[in-house]
Amino acid sequence: MPSQNDARAGWRPRHGTYWLIILPALAMLVFLYLVPLADVLVTSITDPKPGLDNYLLLFTSTSVQKTLLTTLRIAALTTFIALLLGYVVAYAMRAANSSQQRLMLFCVLLPFWISVLVRSFAWIALLSSRGPVNAGLMAWGLIDEPLPLVRNETGVLIGMVHVMLPYAVLTLYANMRGIDVRLVAAARSLGASRFQAFRMVFLPLTRPGLIGAGTLVFILSLGFYVTPALLGGGKVLMIAEYVAVQINDTLRWGLGTMLATTLMLSVLFALWALSRIIDVKRLFGA
Amino acid sequence: MSDVRDRQNDIERFVHNTEGRIYSRRVFFGMCAALGIAPAVARLTPAMADQKELVLVNWGGDAVRGMKASFVDPYLKKFPDRKVAIDGTGPSTSRIRLMVQSGKVTWDVMDRNLHTALEIGPEGMLEKIDYSIVDRSKVRPEHAVEWGIGNYIYAMVLTYNTKKWGSEVPASWKDVWDFKKFPGKRAFRREPDAVLEAALMADGVPFDKIYPIDMKRALDMHKKMKEHAIYYTVIADGQNAFRNGEVHLGQLLNTRAWPLKQDTKGLYDWTWNEGVSWGACWMVPKGAQGGKAIWDFIAMTQDPQAQAELLKSNGYGPVNPEAFKFLDADWNKVNPGAPENYSKMLQGGIEWYAKNATAARQQLIDALSS
Amino acid sequence: MNRHHATGIVTAFAWMVLGFLALPAFAVVPISFTDTRYLSMPDEHFSLQHWRAFLSSSEWHNSIWQSLWIATVSTLAAVVAGTLCAIGCWRVSSRWSERVRTAMILPMAVPTIVYALGIYRLYVDLDLVGSAIGIVFAHTVTGLPYVVLTVSASLANIDPRLEQAARGLGASVGQTLRWVIVPNVVPGILSGAIFAFIHSWDELIVVIFIGGRAFFTLPRRMWDGINDNLDPVIAVVATGMILFTLLVLSAELALRARRPKS
Incomplete structure (x- = not known):
């Protein structure tokens, strides 16, 4: 051998x-x-004048730092929530019978067909102080005053999780479908409880799916632009919008491209670090 | 020979139908070859050279329909052999800069504003207005600058709910900053122009002392405002926030306040008092290919009657003060360029913004972001 | 906890999440029947005016048609190239193939506006601004990461020895791909295809820069409608798409039901 x-x-x-x-x-x-x-990206070291001045702003400009932190915080929260909710849905989909599965799949695919732009306006209509969600909560006597669900960070999170959830579900589901169910059954027959079988056998097998979905959702979340602009009430500024403002409305392309370069390098670094922590081959599979 | 001419016509029709742009040059040449014509013949016929159309770039939607009816159609009546295309995809600063840098300038006339003209003109992105053809005297002196000539007037006005506070309505920016007397959500645009001025007026600064803007003072006022207001980035979204009852008072474009009043059957109204007026303007990208036709077109749009038509179709205020003679009293109520309205407003400080817009925008965004 | 109880809770929670996903659709459908001229719930009565406007508007039809074929062609290209790339990287499994796979993710990690500037400059040189092929290329390359990521996640479940065995039995690389690897990663390919399609279908910024006047895709048309008065036709389009997916999924379900179980 x-x-x-x-x-x-x-x-x-x-x-x-x-x-x-x-x-x-x-x-x-x-x-x-x-x-x-x-x-x-070369403009980041040539505009407005040659040199690394734009990169110095990473250390000196509080506005750049604040935007980066906001972006990281919101992207991380979005990823966490989307993975959690997405895992449950993918798990239930896997266990459901075929017709139920169709219906679930339909619900997952449904949001895709409503453009992000339209969805943002739909959320504003639904969640605003006079919208049906607040009206419903008040009618049931759960709250006395309308909750500020939109035009703030809460609104941005709701909108972003909604956009990202289908990505999480589909990626996790694709991974879970490939898992041999007999492994779980085998663990059960060896005396493991349902929860133990899940934790010791199923969960580890879905790790590539979780990592894949997490990577996808996190990277995509970093690039959000329309949703925070509309649902954040102008007070939640994320990096993609910041870059767009620099490039579209001002002549500070050097600053915009510096941020884009930084974002790109950070993502590459994060992927590299991830591959150090977990087995390289496990990152994407293989 | 007639055979070749037919094919050539086919190609021209094809180029025309597809606006000459759907297929790449190589595909085009390939097609020429397939049809048995040397590309040079198809490309360089005098007929095609004459057909260089004027490309007018604006912000789309109603502006395309309105400018077509009030500017382009009369122009084509005057010059029947010319062509004009309206491109509603928006002449943003980034796209102007890219196009001029690339050296392949396909736009001719762009709809922007005077402070942008003063900001990017000195950067070499714009042609100077040819005042031998365009008539400077047809607009107010503040609406003609080296790189831009006013095409209509717009204003950021105090817009409010007429029923929310009984018989009281807010009449000045001081009232908008008075959270006790006029409780309710406010709305401002997340752009410095007019938003900073409103804050200063609320803080008691008279019109003639607004510029140069005291940034700290204006931003301090907005830090107080922040928790009571939304700051919209898409104008239609701001308008919508009023309409669906999310917002009760604030600042809105006059061209949006007017349909808002109609849509809500008078629940919302606006005042010209302490509004801030701005000149939208034509600018021409450096290296534009349209030649004299560009200036002919711009000169034509200065016609008071065409200006009056634009107000009727879009609510854009005529920049030519003579236009109000072509409008009855009802129309002049919604006309920011009508003398009685114009005099109530602060004239937006285009020189200040030409120098400070970038920094001011950044500071405002920083002050607002949580 | 008995079996039914635990599964029941998970399923109930999943349905709540699915309800959250469907929520905006419940807003969009009635909005499409609004009697106002802007995006809102019907004011006094339901109206078909915006459906009529949509059905009679050649502009909207053109936009849908353009978006549809651009998205279809670029999705096909992205799926083929992306799947092959993911499989190749999985099989080679060296440091360099890992680098390639990481690089494939880049189009997702760079703000679109920055790429839009770059691709515009390139296309001016190549005379591809306002060309169909230009948009398809741009959407293909930015759709690739979705396919590479999802297919790679699916490949993770395959035992590499499967490939080895197939090759050992004399199968060529092509046959191995066709009969052994691809069938095992179909769910990943499908979700990658959906993501790539939606990416193109919803993409606005790149098209604004390189679309010229000839290409007015659906997002561009919607943005045009939004800018003025939140034209309710955008809700009609969304509702139409929802109906269409419903139709396709139920047709497939009906076909399955008629087919005898093997």
């Missing part, structure tokens, strides 16, 4: 073919994304 290493060495020559199938996506990424992007 050959050792693992021998087997690997034996596979090597065939990797050429696999590199070949990586190529189309890689070529597109390089020529249609990285090259034009680099052309712009």
